[in-house]
Structure formats: structure tokens, C-alpha cells
Amino acid sequence: QQQVKQSPQSLIVQKGGISIINCAYENTAFDYFPWYQQFPGKGPALLIAIRPDVSEKKEGRFTISFNKSAKQFSLHIMDSQPGDSATYFCAASIPNSNYQLIWGAGTKLIIKP
Amino acid sequence: DAGVTQSPTHLIKTRGQQVTLRCSPKSGHDTVSWYQQALGQGPQFIFQYYEEEERQRGNFPDRFSGHQFPNYSSELNVNALLLGDSALYLCASSNFGNEQFFGPGTRLTVL
Numbered sequence: 718q719q720q721v722k723q724s725p726q727s728l729i730v731q732k733g734g735i736s737i738i739n740c741a742y743e744n745t746a747f748d749y750f751p752w753y754q755q756f757p758g759k760g761p762a763l764l765i766a767i768r769p770d771v772s773e774k775k776e777g778r779f780t781i782s783f784n785k786s787a788k789q790f791s792l793h794i795m796d797s798q799p800g801d802s803a804t805y806f807c808a809a810s811i812p813n814s815n816y817q818l819i820w821g822a823g824t825k826l827i828i829k830p
Numbered sequence: 831d832a833g834v835t836q837s838p839t840h841l842i843k844t845r846g847q848q849v850t851l852r853c854s855p856k857s858g859h860d861t862v863s864w865y866q867q868a869l870g871q872g873p874q875f876i877f878q879y880y881e882e883e884e885r886q887r888g889n890f891p892d893r894f895s896g897h898q899f900p901n902y903s904s905e906l907n908v909n910a911l912l913l914g915d916s917a918l919y920l921c922a923s924s925n926f927g928n929e930q931f932f933g934p935g936t937r938l939t940v941l
Contacts, residue, residue, distance in 0.1 A: 723872075751929070760834070760920050760932035761873070806872050816930055817863070817886050820872030 719744055721809050723821025731829050736794040738824045740807035743788065749810035751818070752781065752792045754803050761806060765792070797828045832857070834923050834933035842939045843911050851906040851936045855923030861885075862904040863930060864896060865920040873920055879904050880926050908938075916940045 722741045730736045749768055753761035767774045767781040767790065774781045780793040794801055807821040835854045843849050855862055861880045865873035875888035879898035898904045908915055916939050922930035
């Protein structure tokens, strides 16, 4: 029940296209859903995050869509660029845990020029 | 602001040895969390320190221990190393109750 399932495992998108990564969860008590971007040899960097009272959040080319009834959330990267090539992780925070995070397995995104 | 810093960058140990990893939090942060990230997987929460005490702990054995100092920096100690402990160890800092910022990690290889 504490798992966060992420798909796909890898994704290849043409430059300028839309990259979509999906996550699903079971624990309805999760109260915070961040997405992290990780480049090889680096630690994860917070990209964008959403709380369950909002259905969508947009920051620049990055959008989170949140479907509370389906217990799913997704990351959309518009106008994908080669510099977006990285591994993306979704996560969910355990309530009252001071942001203790349960992580998805990651999606390796490759943007082809 | 230097952000979260970790040392060393890389470390090679043999089975049975002990290792200590270090983390300096981002300026103004008082909480440090440690994660283990095996190759090709998402990070797994080890534990979190706030006010020099362990506040939360993930599903890791007692071989994994930690410490937080008065200046909020932290150490992760792993005893009796196993091959399976080979991973990237990430430190994240935050103000208690707020979002985490990650360091670059320490790559531990156990031979």
C-alpha cells in the first residue's frame, strides 16, 4: 500500500514533442506528490510538486496532472528538449512524516534531436 | 549558498568493513534525511535527523546508524558492509516540515 508505481521504465521522444510519465499509488493518505529530475552522477532535483486538493499545476514547460479518484498523477513535458534527457522520479509523501518520501522506480527519458 | 554537500564523492570498501559518510545541509536547514539509491532504482529512505535525534526510520537494519551534530551536519555509518550495500547514498536537507533538497551523493562500492 506504500508503493508508488511508475511507468514507463524508459521513454524516447523527438525534440519538440510531449513527454508523458505516469505514476499510480494506493495509499489515499499520501498528501504531497513531487517529481524529481536526476542527471547521471547527480542527486535528484525537485522539478515540480502538487498536493491532492489541486488537479493540475504548471511551471513553464512542466505540468503535473493529478487524478485523485483514479489515484494517478502524471508529468507532462511540453516542447521536450535534448537537455531534458534525464531520469525522472515521482514520489509521494507519507502524511505527518516531515516529507518522508516513497519513490517510484524512475523513468529514463531520452530526447532525440 | 553551497547547497547540500556530501563527502566523499566515491568510496571503495571490502565486505565486513565499516564506512562513514558525511553531509552538510543547505544553509538555514535543520533537518537531514538519508536515502540509499541502488543502480537503476529510486531512492529508499533510511532515516531522518532533526534536533540531533533520529525522528523517522525506514526499513533498514541496525547496521545503518547516524548522527546529527549541533551545526546540523550529519553522518551515516554502515557497519559490517555487505556487497548489497553498494549504492549511491543521498543526503537531503530541509527545514522541518518543508521540502527536501538533495546533495550529489556518495557512491559506495563494496568489493
